[in-house]
Amino acid sequence: MRTLTESIIRSSFVNASKGDASRAQVPDLSGIDFENLDYLGWHDAKRPRQHYVALEVGDETVCLLLRGAEQPAARKMLCGWCEDVVDGVAAASFVAPRAGARGRRGNSIGTSVCADFRCSRNVRREPAAFEVRSQDPALLAYHREQRIAGLRARVEAFARAVMAA
Incomplete structure (x- = not known):
């Protein structure tokens, strides 16, 4: 993922009003390792039901406004993006x-x-024993690459569905 700035984030919201985009609390971006991120997600501390995701769709940075519970009711369920x-x-x-x-x-x-x-x-992360029954470095690297590619594809597909006319 390319390095983001506050101005890039605020100007790339696709499903929020200009007011919502200007009121969004952007996290401190200075310590973020963008090279190992496929998307940047964060919770708005001032507006607890607002959550945000910044990602790349093609060559464009896209930010999405998500709504959820103030304290997201985290359950043991499959993540639709990383499928972990x-x-x-x-x-x-x-x-x-x-x-x-x-x-x-x-x-x-x-x-x-x-x-x-x-x-x-x-x-x-390193795959669990039930995911890949091998210690072959090439197979483990391939497994990791496939998981990263799958995450990127699913997040981008979600963003495209939000942007669809």
């Missing part, structure tokens, strides 16, 4: 208003995502 099944990882339900006229009419699309937006870490 490791014990201790919990997902929560989020809803994104559709972009444009459909969103203004109240249409939205939902998904379950890791409650702490840690999908990028999950797909880069």
Whole structure:
């Protein structure tokens, strides 16, 4: 993922009003390792039901407004993006208003995502014994690459569905 700035984030919201984009609390970007991120997700401390995701769709940076519970009800369920099944990882339900006229009419699309937006870490972890029954470094690297590619494809597909006219 390319390095983001606050101005890039604020100007790339596709499903939020200009007011919502200007009020969004952007996290401190200075310590973020963008090279190992497939998307940047964060919770708004000032507006606890607002959550945000910044990602690349093609060559463009896109930011999505997500709505969820103040304290996302993290449950043992499969994350729709990283598809991680490791014990201790919990997902929560989020809803994104559709972009444009459909969103203004109240249409939205939902998904379950890791409650702490840690999908990028999950797909880069060492596989559990039940996932890959091998110690072959080439096979382990291939498994990791496939998980990263799958995450990117699913997050981008969600963003495209939010932006669809």
